[in-house]
Amino acid sequence: MSIEKKVWWISGVLTFALGVLLFKLLVALNHFEGDPTQLPDQASVDDYLQKLGNVPDYQVKTGIFIKSFSFTGASDVHVSGYVWQHYEDGVHDAIKPTKKEVGFILPEAVDAANGVIEEAYRMDQDGATLIGWYFEQTLRQSFDYTSYPFDHKTVWVRFWPGEFDVNVALIPDFTSYPATGSNDIFGIDPRIVMGTWERENTYFDYRLSDLDTTMGIGENEFQTNLPELHYNFVIKRNFGNAFIVHMVPLIVVTMLLFGAVMTVTRRPELVERHDFSTSSVIGTCSVLFFVILLAHVQLREGFAGSPVIYMESFFFLMYFLLLAVSINTYLFASEAVPSLRFIHYRDNLYPKAAFWPFVLLCMVAITGYNLSLKAGPEDETVIETHN
Structure with a gap:
């Protein structure tokens, strides 16, 4: 098995394992424990x-x-x-x-x-x-x-x-x-x-x-x-409505960002086929940034005055990914830093393979942190007007 195949195989296994772990954490986060102060009789x-x-x-x-x-x-x-x-x-x-x-x-x-x-x-x-x-x-x-x-x-x-x-x-x-x-x-x-x-x-x-x-x-x-x-x-x-309104755009933008990362190459035939250039990738990231920013503003308006909420953390993750992809593309295309083997190795192999494991690892960390907050003392709450 070639090095490229091994790296992508490891990436696939990590992605699957982290996806399963994230699903279990989401189920736990959505679970309600009864209040021990209940008076049943x-x-x-x-x-x-x-x-x-x-x-x-x-x-x-x-x-x-x-x-x-x-x-x-x-x-x-x-x-x-x-x-x-x-x-x-x-x-x-x-x-x-x-x-x-x-x-x-x-x-x-x-x-x-x-x-x-x-x-x-x-x-x-x-x-x-x-x-x-x-x-x-x-x-x-x-x-x-x-x-x-x-x-x-x-x-x-x-x-x-x-x-x-x-x-x-x-x-x-x-x-x-x-x-x-x-x-x-x-x-x-x-x-x-x-x-x-x-x-x-x-x-x-x-x-x-x-x-x-x-x-x-x-x-x-x-x-x-x-x-x-x-x-x-x-x-x-019922999180289905919030998932459609907020999470679906984030997932689509993440996939588009991964597609932009996959076009980063020095191979002449792929450069011509994908029309790759540093400016095109950074331009794509700029457009996606404004899409995410508008969605973030819409979400924040529904929770004005509230601390950072769980879903909002994913917007901050997207800001970091947009910046990381732009920097990775610039360093890969730049000849001034040839010592960065992690980026230059085999046509940007490691950043490409690490994209989804890194995204899911961050989502697992965010979900785990919010689950730990939920496990602590909870304040009784009232419904807000945001749907």
Whole structure:
């Protein structure tokens, strides 16, 4: 076997191996791990509240059903649906809301005055009063784009009790749902149009309030250690749309760049056949640079103010490849640096053979780094408007 064939054989093996490794990393990056804080049943709620060391005076069963949601901004989501609570006779008489009162607060409502929370029904059930409210509110939450387009978003509805001067804990009304296990989806209308997203999971959990004040209401420790009830629904991006819009152009440009590298030669018959010249290769790289730049600007506009995201890293890789191909072509055609055997050897053999292994190795490194970030502590996030 000739040296050229050995080099290309090694290149092919490395390309295949790195391609398989990249695929496995992408599958891992697109995988969602359940939140360990999920509360699947009443026993888990009781265990959580007992560990607080400050048992609430009242526990009010609270349920929610999401009827619709839409994204009104990079950090705003408009949610509508129903919230209901059970008030037991003789137990919750002191905190039972009147018809003009609401038994909960949505602290993340952006413009509560223009939102809607109105009583929808009130009925007596087995020694308790069931009160349901219809609500429409715009909620503001944090977001994270670093894994785009393999990102999962956790959109939540955060509850505070309506009473601040007593120790009240809102607990999930598990009996109102057919199943609330770790893999069950509940509390959301299955007919909601998700667009470029897919339902992944729903669950209740508690997060301790980070307030550093008693709100001026006496010495109530419960105000600074309040277990806030959250209803969460996790959605996974359907990356097919992002792949077509952003990755397909990058793949095509990479192939065109490889084609430009393959035209680099000193063999007279190939020079004439390929019409090779240093200026033509550098000109091709210049044109491809502007194509990539425009696509990069379009992507960045959708994530203004966000750190560098996963897909954006490939644009930086393309900038480096464009520069590397231009420099390689110039050095190969230049007689001033004949000592660079790596470039001049057998008609630029090594740079040609190393092109795809190098590209895939960089993609593996980028994906592995983002996977390590995902394995760390994740912030709960909200959907952005970019599709």
